[in-house]
Structures are given as structure tokens and as C-alpha cells.
Amino acid sequence: MTEDLLSVRDLRTYFPTEDGLVKAVDGISFKIKKGEMVGIVGESGCGKSMTAMSILRLIDPPGKIESGEILFDGVNLTKLKETEIQKIRGGSISIIFQEPMTSLNPVFTIGEQIEEAIMLHQGLDKEKAREAAVKMLNTVGIPRADEVVDEYPHELSGGMRQRAMIAMAISCNPKLLIADEPTTALDVTIQAQILELMKDLQNRLGSSVMLITHDLGVIAEMASYVIVMYAGKIVEEAEVTELFKHAKHPYTMGLLQSKPVIVKDEDRLKSIPGQVPNPLHMPKGCYFHPRCEFATDKCRESQPQLKEVCEGHKAACWLYEGAM
Amino acid sequence: MGEVLLKVDDLKKYFPITEGVFQHTVGYVKAVDGVSFEINKGETFGLVGESGCGKTTLGRTIIRLQDKTEGDVTFKGMKVFDLKKEELRKLRPKMQIIFQDPYSSLNPRMTVGEIVGEALAEHGMAAGREVEDRVLKTLELCGLSPYHIKRYPHEFSGGQRQRIGIARALILNPDFVVADEPVSALDVSIQAQIVNLLMDLQQSYGFTYLFISHDLSVVKHISHRVGVMYVGSLVEMADKKELYANPLHPYTKALLSAVPIPDPTIKRDRIILEGDIPSPANPPSGCKFHTRCPYAMEKCSEEIPEYRNVGGGHFVACHLV
Amino acid sequence: MEAKTSEEVKLSEEGIMSPWRLAWRRLKRDKLAMLGLYILAFMVLISVIGPLLSPYTMEEMDLSNIQSPPSFKHPLGTDEVGRDEMTRLFYAGRISLSVGLFAVVISTVIGSALGGIAGYYGGFVDTLIMRIVDIFMSFPFLPLLITIAAVMSDWKVPPQYRMFVVMLLIGVLSWPSLTRIVRGQILSLREQEFMQAAEALGIRDKSKIFRHLLPNTYASIIVSATLGLGGAILTESSLSFLGLGVTPPTPSWGQMIQVARDVYTLQTQPWLWVPPGICIFLTVMAINLFGDGLRDALDPRLNR
Numbered sequence: 001m002t003e004d005l006l007s008v009r010d011l012r013t014y015f016p017t018e019d020g021l022v023k024a025v026d027g028i029s030f031k032i033k034k035g036e037m038v039g040i041v042g043e044s045g046c047g048k049s050m051t052a053m054s055i056l057r058l059i060d061p062p063g064k065i066e067s068g069e070i071l072f073d074g075v076n077l078t079k080l081k082e083t084e085i086q087k088i089r090g091g092s093i094s095i096i097f098q099e100p101m102t103s104l105n106p107v108f109t110i111g112e113q114i115e116e117a118i119m120l121h122q123g124l125d126k127e128k129a130r131e132a133a134v135k136m137l138n139t140v141g142i143p144r145a146d147e148v149v150d151e152y153p154h155e156l157s158g159g160m161r162q163r164a165m166i167a168m169a170i171s172c173n174p175k176l177l178i179a180d181e182p183t184t185a186l187d188v189t190i191q192a193q194i195l196e197l198m199k200d201l202q203n204r205l206g207s208s209v210m211l212i213t214h215d216l217g218v219i220a221e222m223a224s225y226v227i228v229m230y231a232g233k234i235v236e237e238a239e240v241t242e243l244f245k246h247a248k249h250p251y252t253m254g255l256l257q258s259k260p261v262i263v264k265d266e267d268r269l270k271s272i273p274g275q276v277p278n279p280l281h282m283p284k285g286c287y288f289h290p291r292c293e294f295a296t297d298k299c300r301e302s303q304p305q306l307k308e309v310c311e312g313h314k315a316a317c318w319l320y321e322g323a324m
Numbered sequence: 325m326g327e328v329l330l331k332v333d334d335l336k337k338y339f340p341i342t343e344g345v346f347q348h349t350v351g352y353v354k355a356v357d358g359v360s361f362e363i364n365k366g367e368t369f370g371l372v373g374e375s376g377c378g379k380t381t382l383g384r385t386i387i388r389l390q391d392k393t394e395g396d397v398t399f400k401g402m403k404v405f406d407l408k409k410e411e412l413r414k415l416r417p418k419m420q421i422i423f424q425d426p427y428s429s430l431n432p433r434m435t436v437g438e439i440v441g442e443a444l445a446e447h448g449m450a451a452g453r454e455v456e457d458r459v460l461k462t463l464e465l466c467g468l469s470p471y472h473i474k475r476y477p478h479e480f481s482g483g484q485r486q487r488i489g490i491a492r493a494l495i496l497n498p499d500f501v502v503a504d505e506p507v508s509a510l511d512v513s514i515q516a517q518i519v520n521l522l523m524d525l526q527q528s529y530g531f532t533y534l535f536i537s538h539d540l541s542v543v544k545h546i547s548h549r550v551g552v553m554y555v556g557s558l559v560e561m562a563d564k565k566e567l568y569a570n571p572l573h574p575y576t577k578a579l580l581s582a583v584p585i586p587d588p589t590i591k592r593d594r595i596i597l598e599g600d601i602p603s604p605a606n607p608p609s610g611c612k613f614h615t616r617c618p619y620a621m622e623k624c625s626e627e628i629p630e631y632r633n634v635g636g637g638h639f640v641a642c643h644l645v
Numbered sequence: 646m647e648a649k650t651s652e653e654v655k656l657s658e659e660g661i662m663s664p665w666r667l668a669w670r671r672l673k674r675d676k677l678a679m680l681g682l683y684i685l686a687f688m689v690l691i692s693v694i695g696p697l698l699s700p701y702t703m704e705e706m707d708l709s710n711i712q713s714p715p716s717f718k719h720p721l722g723t724d725e726v727g728r729d730e731m732t733r734l735f736y737a738g739r740i741s742l743s744v745g746l747f748a749v750v751i752s753t754v755i756g757s758a759l760g761g762i763a764g765y766y767g768g769f770v771d772t773l774i775m776r777i778v779d780i781f782m783s784f785p786f787l788p789l790l791i792t793i794a795a796v797m798s799d800w801k802v803p804p805q806y807r808m809f810v811v812m813l814l815i816g817v818l819s820w821p822s823l824t825r826i827v828r829g830q831i832l833s834l835r836e837q838e839f840m841q842a843a844e845a846l847g848i849r850d851k852s853k854i855f856r857h858l859l860p861n862t863y864a865s866i867i868v869s870a871t872l873g874l875g876g877a878i879l880t881e882s883s884l885s886f887l888g889l890g891v892t893p894p895t896p897s898w899g900q901m902i903q904v905a906r907d908v909y910t911l912q913t914q915p916w917l918w919v920p921p922g923i924c925i926f927l928t929v930m931a932i933n934l935f936g937d938g939l940r941d942a943l944d945p946r947l948n949r
Contacts, residue, residue: 018674043511157600158375187374188538189597192582196596214512217584240588258516260545262568262583263590268523269545271516275481389845416847429838433664433860442856443846474661492842 004071005208006032006055006176011068013047013054022279024050024063026232029306032176037202037209039223039240041216041255045276046229048212052178055210056093057085073175091121094169098181100161104153110137110164111149114171121172136167141197159190163197170201177202178210183218195222216259220244228252231277231287234306238313248315250292286318294319329532330363330386330500335395337378337385341605353605355381357556358395360631363500368526368533370547370564372540372579376604377553379536380424383502386534387419388412400499417447417496424505426485430477436463437473440492449496462495463488467521483514487521494525502534507542519546540583544568549637552576555612556604558631562638572640574617611643619644668864671942678938684931688924692742695735703736704728704894715916722916724904734920737896741925744812744890744897745878751816752877753870756823761862763824764831765854771828778821786818794889804895811890815877823869830862864943871939875932882925898925 013025025047032038040048053059055070057077070077072093077085089095097103105113114136115129124132130149137145140163153161162182169177179198183191199222202209211223219226220240227237228249236249247253254272274291277283283290289299298318306316337356340349356378363369371379384390386397388404397404399419407415423429430439441459444450450458460470466487477485486506493501503522507515523546525531537543543550544564551561552575560573571577578595585592597616602608608615614624623643631641672678696703707727715722721730763774793814797807834840835858843853882899884890891897898921905911905918 018671043513159600187601188540188582189374189578190600191584192594192596195584196594215584216512216586220586220588221584244586244588255512256586258513259586260519260541261586262541262544262580263585266545269516269520271520272513273517275483275514276511387845389841413847413849416845421842421845423838423842425838429842431839431843431857431861434856442852443848446846446848446852476661476663478664478667479662489842492846496846
């Protein structure tokens with residue numbers, strides 16, 4: 001259970017643009033163990049989605065993985081040929097996207113889309129694949145599965161479509177499931193259903209999950225380990241309770257204080273001043289320093305590295321220099 | 325709080341569904357299906373609900389950005405829908421709106437100064453030099469800098485654009501502002517900035533807000549009273565503290581329990597609702613929530629529950645109460 | 646107040662980037678588009694300045710030197726009555742380009758106005774205008790032109806007036822496509838939230854049309870007009886080649902190619918018909934390259 005399934009080492013994904021180089025993912029390293037649900041949280045431009053795309057080698061040119069290793073079950077994904085990585089996509093690693101309407105092909109039925117993956121990765125014939133597809137739809141809680149399997153995406157509601165996407169994603173028993181903002185586009189009551197489903201499936205199938213979201217509430221509910229990203233870098237990571245109770249990085253602390261909590265009463269939200277830096281004009285030194293109330297001269301000069309500040313808890317901040 | 329500024333009386337907004345070559349009406353999307361409430365001067369009335377509940381349509385209909393189907397809206401004693409076109413136009417500065425999408429709500433070919441100052445000049449509220457002075461002052465109040473005045477929207481981030489939208493609405497000194505999901509499209513850390521801004525401005529200038537959002541935590545923070553909508557109807561409404569501490573309607577209870585809390589140590593009993601949200605084009609009979617309600621009785625599918633005051637300004641529409 | 650980020654500091658130091666400046670910057674980077682622009686500028690230049698620099702006039706005949714091949718005195722040879730080809734080429738450029746230009750101006754003005762009215766008012770007005778558009782687009786273009794050309798010959802319309810008639814014809818027959826484009830733009834713009842905001846602010850209709858809607862349509866009108874220019878020049882050339890457009894002695898590039906109808910001239914005197922053909926080709930090609938680049942540069946989606 002404590003074995004590493006995924007190990008990312010110093011991943012860098014860069015995009016050359018007309019106006020300069022955008023370092024979407026700027027040297028991150030992290031691990032996901034077998035059966036673990038790791039949450040990656042951050043706001044727009046932090047690089048969390050790009051990290052997922054890099055793992056699955058779905059980065060479109062002119063962007064590319066500049067350097068780094070992605071070890072999945074012992075294999076370095078960055079070194080695989082396109083044909084080899086295709087076998088992994090949808091098979092041992094699958095992904096759920098935010099917007100089910102645009103991620104499902106509108107001209108194919110739900111059944112056809114699930115069957116395609118099953119036939120490809122498990123080599124079953126059409127009939128057996130259809131049986132498996134219906135079974136999958138049942139598993140994800142879609143009522144009248146044998147009818148829905150012949151329906152088109154636009155005939156289903158948002159929540160149902162997301163369930164169908166999940167069915168597609170787990171149909172081949174992936175070892176790693178990447179969920180990129182899976183409930184952001186859904187209503188609150190539907191979100192509760194989907195999160196419940198995901199937790200249940202993870203328990204049953206034992207897959208590892210990489211949950212990407214900007215919603216701290218979702219992270220607190222679902223993840224066991226949390227990684228916080230800002231401007232392409234990891235700024236903090238820890239086990240979930242430890243992170244929420246003893247956040248160390250000023251950005252994480254700011255995020256936690258910005259969100260009104262429904263069960264607490266606050267007079268004024270403490271907000272983080274300024275905004276996320278323009279990727280083409282990154283500040284010198286620590287990327288967060290222009291917005292940080294604790295910034296020192298050192299912060300303005302050099303970038304802090306991600307280091308352990310107490311057991312099982314890492315942060316990239318000069319405030320903790322000399323802590324461990 | 326003060327006297328009643330806005331009164332909504334059994335407001336309905338139906339959109340016809342047409343079919344065929346001759347576009348005959350086959351049904352209606354009952355986006356707003358008989359909503360009544362009052363907003364007092366200086367307060368923030370929060371309106372929550374999920375997709376299809378009609379909150380956005382309600383907001384736009386109240387200020388007559390859309391026509392009504394039935395019902396009345398009384399603003400400062402005037403019946404909004406009885407006004408003629410020119411009278412309505414002159415009333416506009418008093419009831420403003422802040423939009424959700426900071427990208428499409430600003431004209432890309434106008435400078436910030438022009439966007440914010442346009443209505444001032446249009447209504448003859450200021451002229452020449454005075455327009456620029458007031459624009460600069462308002463921009464500063466909204467957290468923008470003076471040099472922004474000559475820039476174009478595309479040079480700004482989402483949060484800054486939203487500030488421009490707020491400045492545009494507030495420079496006219498409105499009595500009433502509809503804030504239609506003003507922070508939903510923004511990052512969490514920026515949301516807090518904008519929420520604080522709106523609250524500060526209300527403190528200083530006494531604006532009255534109708535704050536529409538699907539985010540229950542934000543609504544709780546900013547509102548004085550909160551109303552919950554479901555498929556076109558108001559199902560519950562109460563003082564903020566009362567509603568969140570003591571929800572009476574089963575939908576409100578489920579809604580509140582569904583919100584994920586950013587604190588892993590708090591364990592809650594979550595009420596997970598079955599099924600999907602019904603479409604306003606084909607709402608369930610009787611109480612619209614009965615198809616998903618864990619406590620539904622036979623009566624619920626037959627009779628529409630009355631929306632009534634159960635004490636202390638707490639209104640509910642439910643047969644169980 | 647917010648903390649000043651490095652990005653904000655940079656903004657205050659740089660110049661103001663209006664959407665037009667932004668588009669111009671993007672356009673400059675498009676090498677093909679700039680090439681098109683330079684070629685077009687060159688063609689315009691030689692048409693305007695060429696005739697002034699030439700020692701000959703358009704009509705000067707040198708009967709002792711008819712149909713002579715390119716030489717030092719006549720770099721492009723002479724035609725069947727001894728006129729200098731090169732000079733004629735330059736004059737023809739003036740005609741071809743100006744006919745194209747005026748035709749486009751006419752069609753743009755009519756098209757934008759009608760498209761704007763149809764899009765803004767909708768309802769019956771819209772339906773009426775769109776049906777007129779449909780009728781125009783179903784017209785048999787060529788037979789109509791042949792008929793009008795025959796009528797003009799019959800009425801003995803002087804050659805110099807024929808040029809204006811051709812401009813008018815092309816302009817009047819090509820406005821429908823621009824109408825559709827402008828109408829479509831207005832329809833989608835009307836739904837944009839900033840238009841609703843204008844309504845909510847109590848902005849009058851007139852201001853809404855002229856300050857909000859129209860400026861947002863200029864981009865597509867400019868692109869349409871630019872690309873339409875190429876089409877207009879080609880149409881004029883084709884008409885003149887067929888003898889239905891500009892007639893001698895007024896030269897136009899298309900008209901100069903007419904000589905190639907004679908097999909003898911075609912085979913033995915390429916200097917007479919190849920240069921005008923190349924001029925048409927280069928001009929239209931340049932317009933298309935530039936127009937495509939312009940469209941990409943003005944694309945509002947790239948502004949985010």
C-alpha cells in the first residue's frame with residue numbers, strides 16, 4: 001500500500017509564445033502512492049491542469065515537456081513512443097475532464113464511447129463490450145442503464161454526463177485516475193452525488209486518484225494528501241488535516257482565509273492583495289512575494305526551494321529557512 | 325434597516341417553446357413562477373439556487389432588462405412595468421446591475437474611462453471635466469489606479485475587469501444594485517477582494533444589493549437575508565443566521581449539507597439527493613421538490629404548498645411545516 | 646489598495662494598447678501578410694507614378710514601330726498601333742485599381758448599411774432585406790452584364806463613361822455577401838453582455854448603435870472589403886477581357902489581355918499579354934495574402 005505508483009521528478013513543461021516563453025509547469029516533483037487520493041489545488045495559471053496533460057503526454061505543440069521524469073509503475077512516460085503512450089491512456093491511466101458536454105463526442109452514443117475504450121484496451125468483441133458498458137453505467141449509478149447506453153450525450157443532464165465520463169474512465173480498471181475539476185461545472189447537490197460516487201469507486205477499485213481542483217472544500221472532503229501549486233511551482237504539500245490546521249506557506253494561509261466557511265461566522269474576509277502574475281512577466285525571486293505580507297529582501301532576490309519544514313510537511317518559503 | 329425599497333409581487337416570467345414552421349407555442353419554460361418578496365433600503369438580499377432555479381432571470385426581470393409575464397415590481401413606490409420607455413430609461417441610473425462574466429460585459433473597443441463615464445454624460449449627470457473627475461474618484465474607490473482610465477479591457481485580469489463593471493454601476497449612485505453572480509467567474513483569492521469591496525461600499529454609501537449566487541458560503545457572508553429558489557419558485561426565505569442555523573425546507577437542508585467545507589476535521593451527515601434537478605420546461609406537479617424529497621408525502625405531489633410566514637420573518641413553502 | 650505587481654508597473658510604462666494597435670502588432674509579425682502589403686503598395690505606386698515618369702503618353706502612336714518586341718526604347722514592346730506597352734500597363738493599372746476600389750466602396754457602404762439595419766431592427770425589416778439579398782444572389786450575373794454591355798454599345802455610351810458604369814455595376818451586384826456578414830455580426834453582438842449593460846445603463850438607441858455596435862463591426866467590414874477588392878479587380882478584368890467592361894482606348898489590364906484572343910499574337914507576341922496577366926495575378930494574390938493576415942490579426946478571440 002505504501003508503494004509509489006507515480007513519481008514525478010522535476011517536471012518542466014514550457015510553451016513558447018509570440019510574446020515569450022510561458023513556463024506552465026516549472027520544475028515540480030511529487031509522488032502518488034497506490035490507492036491514494038492526492039489533491040492538487042491552485043488557482044488559474046498555477047499549472048495544475050498542465051501537469052495532468054503532461055503525465056498523459058497530451059501537450060500540443062509548440063508546447064512541450066522540456067525536461068523531467070514521470071515514472072509510472074517503473075516506466076518513464078516521457079520517454080515512451082506515441083504508440084506506447086496510447087496504450088496507457090484510457091487503460092492504466094484515465095482522465096475525467098471538467099466539461100462533460102465538450103469532452104463527450106456528440107455524434108456517438110454513450111455506449112459506443114465506452115465500448116471503444118473497452119474494445120481497445122481489453123480486446124473484447126462488440127457484444128461483450130456492450131455488456132461491460134451497461135455494467136459500468138450501473139456501477140456509476142445511472143438509472144435505466146440498458147436504455148441510456150444507446151442515448152446521445154445531449155440527451156443526458158450534466159450530472160448524468162459526468163457519470164458517463166466516469167464510467168468511461170474506470171471501464172478499464174485504471175491504476176491512476178486523473179480528475180481535472182470533475183465537479184466544478186456541476187450544481188452543488190449534483191456535486192455531492194458525484195463526489196460520493198468517486199469516493200465509493202475509489203474504495204472498491206483501489207485506484208489512485210489525482211484530484212485537481214481550486215475548491216478547498218472538495219479537497220478537504222476527498223483528498224488524503226494535498227499539494228498546493230502557484231505559478232507553475234509547488235509551494236506546499238502535506239497530509240490533508242495537517243495542511244488545513246497548520247498551513248505554513250503564506251499563499252496557502254491566504255487561500256484558507258479567503259474562503260468564507262459556511263459553518264463559521266466572519267466579519268471580514270482576509271483577502272490576498274494583487275493577482276496571479278502574468279506568466280510572461282514573472283517576478284524575480286519568490287513568485288508570490290509581491291502579494292505576500294511577510295516578504296523580506298531575500299524573498300525578492302531568490303527563489304525558495306521546496307523543503308521539509310516538519311515531519312511529512314513541505315513548504316517552499318524563506319520564512320522556514322533553518323527550520324529542520 | 326429602513327423602509328421597503330423594492331417589492332416583488334407574484335412575479336412570473338415564462339418563455340414560450342415554439343415548434344414547427346409557423347412557430348406555434350407548445351409549452352412554456354417557467355423560469356420564474358410566482359415569486360414574492362421585499363427588499364429593504366440598505367440591506368443585502370441573497371438569492372441562492374442551482375441551475376434552472378430562475379435566479380438570474382428574476383434579477384434581470386426585476387430591473388426590467390426583460391419583460392415580465394405576470395405580476396408586479398414596485399420600486400420606490402413606482403410600478404416598474406407601468407413606465408413608458410423613456411421614463412424607464414431615465415430611471416435606470418437608480419437601479420443598476422453587475423454582471424457575472426467580466427469578459428463579455430465590457431465593450432472591448434472602449435477605454436475604461438469611456439466605459440465608466442458613458443452613462444454619466446448620457447443622463448446629463450455631469451459634463452466635461454466633471455465626468456473625468458468622478459470617473460477617477462470611482463475607479464479609486466473600486467481599487468483601480470488613475471492611469472487605468474485610458475486603457476482597454478483586454479489589458480486587465482478578470483478581477484480587475486469586475487472592478488470596472490462595479491465602478492460603472494456605482495458611479496451613477498444607484499439606490500438598488502442587482503449583483504448577478506459577480507464573483508463566480510473569479511479565482512478564490514480574488515473573490516474575497518471583490519466581496520470585501522462590495523461590503524465596504526455598502527457601508528460607506530448605503531447601497532442596497534440583490535446578491536445572486538450559487539455559492540452558499542459567499543451568500544451567507546455578504547447577505548442580511550437569504551432566499552432559496554428551486555425551479556422557479558422561492559421555497560424558503562429568512563434572516564441569514566436563522567436560515568443557515570435552522571433550515572426548514574428539505575431542499576434547503578440538503579443544499580446546505582451538500583456544500584463541501586474546507587475543514588477535514590468536520591464530519592457531517594450529508595443528505596445526498598437522488599435524481600436530477602427538474603427542468604423548468606417540465607416541472608413536477610404539486611410541490612416541485614417532491615420528486616427528490618426524502619420526506620415526500622402523497623399530498624406533496626398533488627398540492628402546491630403555500631409560501632407562508634412561520635414566525636419571525638421566516639417564510640417556507642412546504643407541507644411538512 | 647492592491648499591492649503593485651511587477652506587471653502593473655510595466656503596464657504604466659508601456660504605451661496604451663488599443664485593440665487596433667494590438668492588431669497592427671500582430672499583423673506586422675505575419676510575414677506573408679506584410680509581403681502582400683508591400684506587393685500591393687508597389688502595384689499602386691507604379692500605377693500612380695509610372696505614367697508620370699514615362700516619356701510616352703497612353704495614346705501616342707508610333708506607326709513606324711508597330712508590334713515590336715521589347716527593346717531599350719520600349720521595355721515591353723509596342724502594340725498594334727505603336728503605343729508603348731509599358732506606359733499602357735501603368736495607365737491600365739490606374740483604371741483596374743480604381744474601378745476595383747470604387748466598386749468595393751459602393752458595395753461596402755450599401756452592404757454595411759443594409760446589414761446593420763437588418764441586424765438591429767430585426768423582424769419584418771430584417772426579413773425584407775434578407776429576401777432582397779436572396780434575390781440579388783440568385784441573379785444571373787453574367788447574362789445581365791452582357792445585356793447591359795450591349796445596351797451601352799447600342800446607346801453609344803462614350804468609353805470614359807463606361808468605366809463608371811462598370812464600377813457601379815460591380816458594386817451594386819456584390820453588396821449582398823457583405824450584408825449577410827454585417828447582419829450576422831450585429832446579431833451576435835446584440836446578445837453580448839456589454840449590450841445588455843448599455844441597456845441597463847439607460848443608453849439611448851442611437852448611442853448604442855453608433856458607439857457600441859458599429860465599432861465592433863468595423864473589423865469584419867474591413868476584412869470583407871479588402872478581400873472583396875481582389876474579387877472586384879478580377880471581375881473587372883474578366884469583363885474587360887470579354888469586351889463588356891472597359892473598352893478601348895481606355896486601357897485596363899484585363900482589356901490588354903484581349904489581344905491574346907488572336908492565336909498569332911498569343912504565340913508570337915507574349916510581351917503584349919503576359920505582363921498585364923502577371924499584374925492582375927500579383928495584385929489579387931497580394932490582396933488575398935494581406936486580407937487573410939488582416940483577418941487573423943483582427944480576430945477578437947486572440948485578444949483574451
